[in-house]
Amino acid sequence: MEKKTFFKTTSHISIIFLTFFLPMATSNDDQQLNTLLTIKTSLNSPNTHVFDNWISSNSVCKFTGILCDINNMVLEIELSNKNLTGSVPFSSICELKSLEKLSLGKNMLHGEISSDLSKCVGLKYLDLGNNFFSGEIPSLSSMKNLTHLYMNCSGFSGIIPWNSLESLTGLVVLSIGDNPFHQTPFPEAVSRLLNLNWLYLTNCSIGGEIPRWIGNLTELINLEIAMNYLSGEIPVEITKLRKLWQLELYQNDLTGKLPVGLRNLTNLEYFDASSNKLYGDLSEIRFLNNLVSLQLLENEFTGEIPQELGDFKKLVDFSLYQNKLTGPLPQRLGSWAEFDFIDVSENFLTGPIPPDMCRKGTMTKLLMLQNNFTGTIPESYANCKTLIRFRVSKNQLSGVVPSGIWGLPNVDIIDIESNDLEGPISADISNAKVVKQLYLANNKLSGEIPSEISKAEALSLIDLSDNQFSGKLPSSIGELKKLSNIHLDGNQLSGSIPESLGSCDSLNDLSMAFNSLSGPIPASLGSLKNLNFLNLSNNKLSGRIPESLSSLKLNLIDLSDNDLSGLIPASLSVMASNGSFSGNDDLCSHTLKNFKQCSSAKSGMSSDLRTLIVCVLIGSIAMLVSLALFIYSKRSSKEHEKSWKENSWDVKSFHVLTFTEEEILAAIDQDNVIGKGGSGNVYKVSLENGLDLAVKHIWHNDSCGGEKKSSTPMLAKGGQKLKEFDAEVHALSSIRHINVVKLYCSISSEDSSLLVYEYMPNGSLWDRLHMFKKMELDWSTRYAIALGSAKGLEYLHHGCERPIIHRDVKSSNILLDELFKPTIADFGLAKITQTNSTKDSTHVIAGTHGYIAPEYGYTNKINEKSDVYSFGVVLMELVTGKRPIEQEFGEKKDIVEWVSSKLKTKESVLSLVDSAIAEHFKEDAIKVLRIAILCTSTLPAVRPMMRNVVKMLEEAEPCKLVGIVIAKDGDKKDKLQEHKL
Structure with a gap:
């Protein structure tokens, strides 16, 4: 009887379970399915x-990236690094009540994070890092179970919600660096997070001193607070960690x-305090024998490097x-590890x-420039x-x-x-298949230049000057198709110049003096269309100057002190300086002084015709001088007229001039205005000798020197304009590159500059893309145009003695010559990086709306990566044909955001291409x-350097089947800095 009752009771319980709990389970499954499909x-x-x-x-538990518990409830969503786009539906996600882990890092997700995120109260692990979100981080105070929070490198801005973060006392990992937050002092809220072992606050605009309470976070194994505005000394309390x-x-x-006490941090493997103003000796370092990487570059440390570092068994960087x-x-440095x-x-x-x-066969870079090594x-x-x-x-x-x-x-x-x-360049050079640059100047190297050098086919620069070659x-040197610079001056080379040099199509600078x-x-040298500089002086060259050289656009030509004879071609006369052809007694000219006049038989020009040409030239000059005086007399007021006439003009020439300031x-x-910029009008000047010039006129005061005020928008007061003028002169005067505009000279007075x-007949890229034709x-x-412009910027960033930051890269500052070759122009905002500066940046906001990198708004730090963004x-303009700002993009959106919004399908991406x-x-x-897209990454650290941009563009040559992978790596960035090239 009892047994029967037991089974009866059990049966009732089963019925109750089936009646109530099974539908509930089914309901949960449906809910989870609907949520995940949303x-x-x-x-x-x-x-x-x-x-x-x-x-x-x-079953939802079989979905890719989904992990369930034993009750088939969704426990984890792991969709990191899946190339995802779109916006995240947090309101739906937070309906998964059992969810403990949400990992969406390393994708291309966008949009603002809604306050719905705070409803995910059960989350322990949240990773939204390395995406393209916008807006502020919402309050997270309700998410008290969080132990891991990754929101780094995702475009968040505004104020960091420290008040809500300080309540998350269970946090083990806090990673919110690399975001454009507003500048704030070091957050005291962090001092309450005593369980932290990983704190990543790099590049999030933290200022002030490192607080002493940092020593209370004794569980820390990783502390990253780089790229901020921290000042003062490193507190001694940091040695408690x-x-x-x-x-x-x-x-x-x-x-x-x-x-x-830094010596106490014996577990330290990675230490980087580079680019600060630290000084003193390195004695504390000698005890840190577990170091793998030691980075203390760009400081003011003195004394000797501790010899103990030679016994560090793990040191690799x-x-x-x-x-x-x-x-x-x-002497044993680096001999133990890879x-x-x-x-x-x-x-x-x-x-x-x-x-x-x-010793281990793994070394990649040996950089020991500018010391006294023996x-x-x-x-x-x-x-x-x-x-x-x-x-x-x-050395x-x-x-x-x-x-x-x-x-x-x-x-x-x-x-x-x-x-x-000493010694020769050996035939082993044939094995150097990727070598691009040989800097060998100012040594005692000798022997012949081996023919095997032609096998080093990647060579772009050879400098063997001032040796004993x-x-x-x-003759095989002509096989070096990528060669742009070759300097062989100051050696003992003999024989003839190989005709094959004319096959080096990229050659820009040739010096064999x-x-x-x-x-x-x-x-054949006349076929080198990219040649800017030709110096063959102080040799024993003979014969006539080839007429083919007349087709070149040379910034400098020097053929002096040879045995040349015959007529100096007229077009070369325009380019020549007074000494370009001196020391060649048998040369003659129709136009150059200090050379004998070519006879009629040689020249085919009658004495009467020459006389007529001279008279015309003199008359033209007189007419131009009269015209200049007439223009002066017409300047708006007598005061300005008097000032203009009494000005003392200072001419600084940077190339040989064939014209005068008059x-x-x-x-x-x-009537000659062809453009109006932020710092002055631009005029076209056509000279009698056929040369066209572009002249930028900058006034040093607000009066605009008698011109209509509307014609020259005021960027700043006169002092600022003078600074812009000096900046442009400073930046351009020493530059010699085919893709950077040539500055012939500056002409300045007290009032005006x-x-x-050089004049670019096809105007700017902006004109060609957006205005006409x-x-x-x-x-x-x-x-x-893209590749040439990139090479010009690469030269500014990496090819000058000190990097030049343009600060206003835009399509209207890319000018096009008659063959559409691009040149970078308008250096009124350029900044040359100071060699004694600890930061490659300036705190002046500059640039043009639509091209300005996002970091301008929150750090004011301007460096080469800001130019890369622009x-x-x-x-994007070249590919899409769109302006940086268009109404179709939507309110407060630019071309970068518009392109990002179209990356969802292949069809939408192809629709971006200009029809x-x-x-x-x-x-x-x-x-x-x-x-x-890579260049316009939100975080500067993710953007490539211009030298890498050039390389990628070369690989993207039309019809060349090379894929380009866009890295979205948001992990700890490679900070192992390479020295200047």
Whole structure:
């Protein structure tokens, strides 16, 4: 009876369970399914199949990226690094009541984060990092279960909600760096998060001093507070953090010495305090024998490098460049581990180069420029096949260069200039398949230049000047198709100049002065359309100057002190300086002074005709002078007229001039205005000799010098305008590059300044894209403009003695010559990076709306990466044909946001391409668009350097099937800085 009752009771319970709980379970499954399908519709994954099995017929627990608990409740959503786009439906996600982990990092998600996120109260792990969100971080105070919070590198702005974060006392990881937040002091709220072991606050505009309470966060193993506005000394309390594995303090304004007791951080493996104002010695470092990476570059440290570092068994990265360190390097440095690189350039170090840094065969960079190292180059580096950069210039090294150095298979720069090194360039150079630059000047190198050098097909620069090379130039040198600069001056070379040089289509600068070269100047040099500088002076060259050179657009030509004869071509006369052809007694000219006049028989020109031409020239000059005086007399008021006439003009020439300031002044007339910029009018000046010039006129006061005030918008007061003038002159006067506008001279007075440039007949890229004749720009032309402009910016950033930041890169500042070759122009806002500055930045906001990088608004830090962003916008213009700001983009949106919104499907991406671009070029255009997207990344650190932009553009050459992968890597960024090239 009892048994029967038991079974009866059990049966009732089963019925109750089936009646109530099973429908509830079914209801939960339906709810979860609906929620996940809602997420699927909000997010897109164009290039992956992550959502292929997210279908209603499947169990949600079998969905890709979904993890359930034993009750089939969704516990985790793991969709990081899936190339997702779209906005996140947090209101739906937070309906998953059992959800503990939401990981959406490393995608391309956008939009603002709604307050609905705070409803996910059960979350323990939240990763939204490395995306493209906008707006502020909402309050998270209700999410008290959070232990891991990743919101770094995602475009969040405004004020960090510290008040809500301080209540999340269970946090183990707090990572919100690399966002454009408003500047705030170091947040005291962090002091309450005593469980933290990972704190990432790099690049989020934190100012003030590092607080002393930082020493209370004793669980920290990682502390990253770099790239902020921190000042003062590193507090001694930081030495209490005995568990620290990584300490990142780089790019702040920290001062003082390394704190006493730093030696206690014996678990420290990664220490970077670069780019601050720290000083004193490195004695505390000698106890940190677990260091893997030591980065203390760009500070003011003195004294010797501790010899104990030579016994550090884990050390692989070592950078101390630009300090004031003395004494020798530890000779066992880098010999224990798989050493990667060393950079100790720009110190006062002495002694020999440590011989065993490549013992494990892994070293990539040896950078020891500008010290006082002595001894020979160790033979061991001739076998270091992994080296990509070998730079030991400006030392006191001696002996023969090991032959294997020349043939290192992965090296792209060999820089040994300004030493006392000897020996030849060995035939091993044929193995250097990727070497791009050879800096060998100012040594005692000798022997013949080997014909095998032509096998180093990637070479773009060869500088062998001021050595003892002899013999003939190899005829095979013409096989170096990428060669842009070759300097062979100051050697003992003999024989003729190879005709094959005319095949080096990229050649920009050719100097062979002060040798014993003989024979004629090859006519093939006239085919070098990119040649800007030609110096063949002080040789034994003979014969006539080839007429083919007349087709070149040379900034400098010097053929002096040879045995040349015959007529100097008229077009070369225009380019020549007084000394360009001197020392050639048998040369004659119709126009140049100090040369004998060519006879009628030679010239084919009668004496009467020459007389007529001279009279016409004199009359023209007189007429122009009269015209200039007439223009002066017409200036608005007598006061300005008097001021203008009494001005004392100071002319500073940067190239040989074939005109006078009077000719330029005469053309400053409203009828000749061809453009109006933020700092002055631009005029076209056509000279009698056929040369066209562009002249920018800048007034140093608000009166505009008698011109209509509306014609010259005031950017600032007169002092600021003078600064802009000086900036442009300073930036352009020393620049010699085919893709940077040529500045002939400056003409300045107390009231007014003029900049005289080469004239670009096809106007600006802006004009061609947006104003008229847009159809003329086919994709091949647009691509060539993109690549040429990139090379110009690359030169400014990496090719000058000090990097030049343009600060106003835009399509209207890219000018086009008659062949649509682009030149970078308008340096009124340029800044030359100071070599003694701890930050490559300036605190002046400058630029043009639509092109300005987002970091301007929250840090005012302007560096090369800001130019890269602006150039990315120009690339988007070239691909889409759109202006940076268009009504169709929507209110307060620009081309970058518009392009980002169209990255959902292949069809929407292809729709971005300008309809004027032929269909078969659209895939090529998309390759460039990908580069543009990378250049316009929200975070500067993610953007490539211009040298890498050039490389990517070269790989995107039309019809060249090369894929470009856009990295969205938001992990700890590679800060191992490479030295200037």
